[in-house]
Amino acid sequence: MKTRAAVAFEAKKPLEIVELDLEGPKAGEVLVEIMATGICHTDAYTLDGFDSEGIFPSVLGHEGAGVVREVGAGVTSVKPGDHVIPLYTPECRQCKGQPIFHYMGCSTFSNFTVLPEIAVAKIREDAPFQSSCYIGCGVTTGVGAVINTAKVQVGDNVVVFGLGGIGLNVIQGARLAGADKIIGVDINPAREEWGRKFGMTDFLNTKGMSREDTVAAIVQLTDGGADYTFDATGNTEVMRTALEACHRGWGTSIIIGVAEAGKEIATRPFQLVTGRNWRGTAFGGAKGRTDVPKIVDMYMTGKIEIDPMITHVMGLEDINKGFDLMHAGESIRSVVVF
Numbered sequence: 001m002k003t004r005a006a007v008a009f010e011a012k013k014p015l016e017i018v019e020l021d022l023e024g025p026k027a028g029e030v031l032v033e034i035m036a037t038g039i040c041h042t043d044a045y046t047l048d049g050f051d052s053e054g055i056f057p058s059v060l061g062h063e064g065a066g067v068v069r070e071v072g073a074g075v076t077s078v079k080p081g082d083h084v085i086p087l088y089t090p091e092c093r094q095c096k097g098q099p100i101f102h103y104m105g106c107s108t109f110s111n112f113t114v115l116p117e118i119a120v121a122k123i124r125e126d127a128p129f130q131s132s133c134y135i136g137c138g139v140t141t142g143v144g145a146v147i148n149t150a151k152v153q154v155g156d157n158v159v160v161f162g163l164g165g166i167g168l169n170v171i172q173g174a175r176l177a178g179a180d181k182i183i184g185v186d187i188n189p190a191r192e193e194w195g196r197k198f199g200m201t202d203f204l205n206t207k208g209m210s211r212e213d214t215v216a217a218i219v220q221l222t223d224g225g226a227d228y229t230f231d232a233t234g235n236t237e238v239m240r241t242a243l244e245a246c247h248r249g250w251g252t253s254i255i256i257g258v259a260e261a262g263k264e265i266a267t268r269p270f271q272l273v274t275g276r277n278w279r280g281t282a283f284g285g286a287k288g289r290t291d292v293p294k295i296v297d298m299y300m301t302g303k304i305e306i307d308p309m310i311t312h313v314m315g316l317e318d319i320n321k322g323f324d325l326m327h328a329g330e331s332i333r334s335v336v337v338f
């Protein structure tokens with residue numbers, strides 16, 4: 001069959017809308033009609049050539065929602081007509097405790113895409129595609145980092161570095177967990193208003209501030225250091241600041257941001273010897289097929305918000321505008337609808 005898709009022919013070039021030949025689903029695979037897809041910073045990172053594993057030409061996109069149109073031999077967990085969210089970390093349910101790695105593997109910047117059965121989460125049919133696609137990455141990553149990875153408890157102090165499409169979801173996750181202080185850090189002052197909408201209690205604009213001054217300001221606000229800090233910038237300098245702003249003895253810093261290829265993190269070992277913890281998280285530590293439908297329920301019952309974060313909606317032909325808005329800091333999430 002044919003499908004309309006936005007193709008990345010090479011790094012640092014705008015996407016081109018072309019018609020592609022698509023093979024049908026083989027055994028264990030499903031054909032999904034993508035109805036809506038978000039544009040995440042990780043797509044931009046690959047398109048900008050910062051990803052050492054990025055291959056071209058390719059169809060980017062990993063934050064989609066759609067409808068199963070056809071299934072291959074042996075597929076039992078979904079059927080044509082089911083509403084699904086593609087998963088870039090599939091859940092095979094055949095082995096326990098062992099992660100199965102899969103590089104993005106979604107290609108949601110295409111009207112039709114073929115995915116392994118284990119890489120789709122079946123969701124309720126009354127969830128609108130335009131908002132539920134964001135659960136395919138940003139929402140689950142941010143909320144899950146707080147709930148599944150950090151396991152933030154009522155009364156904890158939390159600091160979030162980078163209030164974009166991921167960081168704002170860390171903020172609403174912290175609110176949901178009952179955190180006490182929720183401190184947002186960004187170099188874009190316009191992000192203060194955004195953070196406050198989702199539960200941020202304090203804002204720190206660190207533009208031009210040294211690491212030492214940023215750490216000192218956070219230590220003062222949290223009475224000794226944060227219980228949990230989250231990097232949602234992908235900047236390795238920020239990752240260091242986030243670690244050092246943790247409370248000695250127990251504070252934990254969680255890396256969500258994806259750094260440019262070749263970048264390394266550094267700190268003095270004394271920071272860890274004195275009991276701070278440094279960890280990371282992918283897709284918010286979620287088990288996709290099990291947890292994604294639950295996050296859709298949380299959205300549909302009003303426990304978490306998505307709609308206000310979707311600042312721009314566009315057709316596939318305007319997809320490059322979505323990347324421009326992200327780079328200019330003018331969008332939280334752009335969503336492409338088919």
Ligand code: NAD
Nearest residue numbers: 041042162163164165166186187232234256257258282283
């Ligand atoms: P975004 O561009 O929407 O937001 C980034 C925010 O960080 C912006 O508000 C920006 O002003 C702020 N920022 C930039 N430099 C800063 C600095 N030095 N100090 C403080 N704030 C700074 O991006 P996003 O879509 O929210 O993605 C954030 C990061 O998370 C990216 O690195 C992305 O690749 C990564 N990511 C990781 C996962 C995962 O599973 N671990 C999933 C999705 C995205």
Ligand code: ZN
Nearest residue numbers: 040042137138
């Ligand atoms: Zn993403």
